[in-house]
Amino acid sequence: MKNLLTIFFLTVSLSSSQVQSQQLIEQTAQKVGIETSKIFSKLATFQSFKNGTLIIIPEIAEEGDGYGILNSHIILLDDKTGEVKAKFSGQKDWHLDAxxxxxxxxxxxxxxxxxxxxxxxxxxxxxxxxxxxxxxxxxxxxxxxxxxxxxxxxxxxxxxxxxxxxxxxxxxxxxxxxxxxxxxxxxxxxxxxxxxxxxxxxxxxxxxxxxxxxxxxxxxxxxxxxxxxxxxxx
Structure with missing residues (x-):
């Protein structure tokens, strides 16, 4: 029974963490004018630092049969205010093909x-x-x-x-x-x-x-x- 409870709580914890991560990425995207439907979620990620949280949001620029092109967005958030401290955006930076x-x-x-x-x-x-x-x-x-x-x-x-x-x-x-x-x-x-x-x-x-x-x-x-x-x- 203890093992089952441990697995249950771990699953709930992981699911909650994934939801929070998704929310952080989507909320940050809204702040910099990226449509939620354009986020390439598979490659989106973030990392916490002493001076803020760095968030990577790949934005779909083009997609077709067997290929995709992504804009890059690197965003530094202020952990206290939630405001954007600094950012970089690159047009058609990342390519998905062969x-x-x-x-x-x-x-x-x-x-x-x-x-x-x-x-x-x-x-x-x-x-x-x-x-x-x-x-x-x-x-x-x-x-x-x-x-x-x-x-x-x-x-x-x-x-x-x-x-x-x-x-x-x-x-x-x-x-x-x-x-x-x-x-x-x-x-x-x-x-x-x-x-x-x-x-x-x-x-x-x-x-x-x-x-x-x-x-x-x-x-x-x-x-x-x-x-x-x-x-x-x-």
Whole structure:
């Protein structure tokens, strides 16, 4: 009986939490002029911080047979007043097609880009459904809080990629990149430089999905802030 009661209360608690999350997203959408029917709920999410709650609302811009295009809305709410503190909106930012967006995730940490400016990290997880050519990626975008605005200073930077050529099972050749970010104590145009350590693995797998050959290497990549965004250093 205790186990049944525990399951019941957990189910009620989860359902209540989902309803509250949906209400928060819909109420925020109304505040910034997004129609409820245009919210792509599957990818909407939020994360609480000390300075407010960051809410991501993908808005359907176009949709058709096998594809969709979404406007991006990144909104920072004041937890005490419920008012919008800052926001960013991008037109036709996110695409759903052969390579779909599986999930959008807000990083729980802030990036300190200067003495006064912090940035929120947003990760987009992509994948396709191809057996002969599997592909997945994770892309990082950074949104800097500057006064009452959120400015996108890094857009869709790949921090993880995986691709391969197979015989439609496990057997094949694969390439994987995994980048770790470090905020440096050197600055360009008053914004901290970014360093990415890229761990690269080239591998072959047999029919049992076992790695039979592996080659690894490491590369460094540096980004500097210039004209409102981070760019590769050549």
């Amino acid at each position: 390579v779909s967006i599986d999930k959008i995730e807000i990083e729980p940490k802030l990036y300190q880009l200067s003495e006064t400016i912090v940035a929120y990290g947003l990760k987009l997880y992509h994948s396709n459904q191809s057996r002969p050519n599997p592909y997945s990626s994770t892309e990082l975008s950074l949104y800097a809080l500057e006064g009452n605005k959120l400015n996108r200073v890094l857009k869709d930077f790949p921090i993880k990629t995986f691709n391969g050529e197979t015989n439609t099972t496990c057997k094949g050749e694969f390439e994987e990149h995994c980048k770790n970010i470090q905020v440096l104590d050197t600055y360009s145009n008053e914004f901290a430089d970014l360093k990415f350590t890229n761990e690269i693995e080239l591998s072959e797998r047999n029919e049992d999905c076992e790695k039979i050959k592996t080659e690894t290497k490491t590369e460094l990549q540096f980004l500097k802030y210039e004209n409102g965004e981070y760019k590769n250093v050549l």
